[in-house]
Amino acid sequence: MTLALDRSDVHLWLAFCADAGRELLHERYRALMTPEERARGDRFYFEQDRARYRVTRALVRSVLSRYAPIAPHDWRFDATAYGQPVILNPEPEAQSLSFNLTHTSDLVVLAVTRQRAVGVDTENITRGALLDVADRFFAPSECEHLWALPAEHHTARFFELWTLKESYIKARGMGLSIPLHKFAFDLREPGAVSLETLPELQDPAERWALRHLWATPEHPVALCVERGEQPEFDLTARRIVPLEGEQAIDLLASRRN
Numbered sequence: 001m002t003l004a005l006d007r008s009d010v011h012l013w014l015a016f017c018a019d020a021g022r023e024l025l026h027e028r029y030r031a032l033m034t035p036e037e038r039a040r041g042d043r044f045y046f047e048q049d050r051a052r053y054r055v056t057r058a059l060v061r062s063v064l065s066r067y068a069p070i071a072p073h074d075w076r077f078d079a080t081a082y083g084q085p086v087i088l089n090p091e092p093e094a095q096s097l098s099f100n101l102t103h104t105s106d107l108v109v110l111a112v113t114r115q116r117a118v119g120v121d122t123e124n125i126t127r128g129a130l131l132d133v134a135d136r137f138f139a140p141s142e143c144e145h146l147w148a149l150p151a152e153h154h155t156a157r158f159f160e161l162w163t164l165k166e167s168y169i170k171a172r173g174m175g176l177s178i179p180l181h182k183f184a185f186d187l188r189e190p191g192a193v194s195l196e197t198l199p200e201l202q203d204p205a206e207r208w209a210l211r212h213l214w215a216t217p218e219h220p221v222a223l224c225v226e227r228g229e230q231p232e233f234d235l236t237a238r239r240i241v242p243l244e245g246e247q248a249i250d251l252l253a254s255r256r257n
């Protein structure tokens with residue numbers, strides 16, 4: 001079924017790997033992949049990682065086909081010098097799409113927009129806060145904020161910051177070539193998030209609409225969406241088992257700017 005997606009929309013698709021455990025389904029996922037994708041997927045050492053890779057490829061291919069007249073196995077991708085996947089299919093409906101992907105051990109999230117840059121990031125927070133990572137890489141104001149919190153809040157807040165920072169560098173498409181201390185998120189006010197960028201990044205913070213959500217109590221999800229002519233965006237979220245079924249879910253933003 002085709003889905004309408006206009007410039008004011010952001011669609012979020014969540015695929016929990018445990019929902020897609022059946023072998024037959026994975027055979028269908030493999031059938032959608034290019035030989036290069038199959039080879040890349042087969043290189044993962046653990047079956048859990050190979051399975052997540054198949055879910056990811058099937059998710060991207062089957063979902064993008066909802067927005068453009070292209071069959072799932074006909075999507076062709078290239079990657080920029082920074083590793084960001086780009087759509088090669090020349091059809092205007094395909095070229096006007098932007099998407100970004102993120103995966104953690106048990107969850108894959110895909111964000112899709114029309115003509116607006118988008119970055120999304122999720123993590124599984126059960127591994128605990130990595131405060132030494134924050135000290136080394138985050139902006140000084142973010143570290144100060146983290147250390148001032150009672151210890152029981154460190155993990156959740158660390159991952160809120162981590163996912164927001166990742167969503168920003170992914171929306172920019174430049175990965176870790178943007179130093180993580182050159183932009184800072186302010187999470188001091190409950191329900192709010194604001195971004196500050198150093199002038200040398202030449203990227204005014206007002207360019208970005210931000211949301212922070214929790215897919216489950218263990219899975220923070222951050223979204224960074226280019227405002228363009230649309231100051232805000234309408235978010236729709238669906239939980240999906242690629243090629244099998246989906247349902248709309250209510251993902252309330254825990255923070256927004």
Ligand SMILES: CC(C)(COP(=O)(O)OP(=O)(O)OC[C@H]1O[C@@H](n2cnc3c(N)ncnc32)[C@H](O)[C@@H]1OP(=O)(O)O)[C@@H](O)C(=O)NCCC(=O)NCCS
Nearest residue numbers: 082083084085101102103121162165166170173174175176
């Ligand atoms: C590659 C990077 C953009 C994201 O990596 P990540 O957080 O480990 O992985 P995620 O699962 O969130 O995202 C991976 C997906 O991002 C996409 N991606 C890759 N390079 C990208 C780029 N330059 N810009 C946007 N998206 C990119 C790809 O679709 C990739 O999935 P795929 O390989 O299955 O197609 C980069 O930021 C990175 O290497 N991060 C390492 C993590 C880290 O050290 N973070 C510091 C704490 S803030």
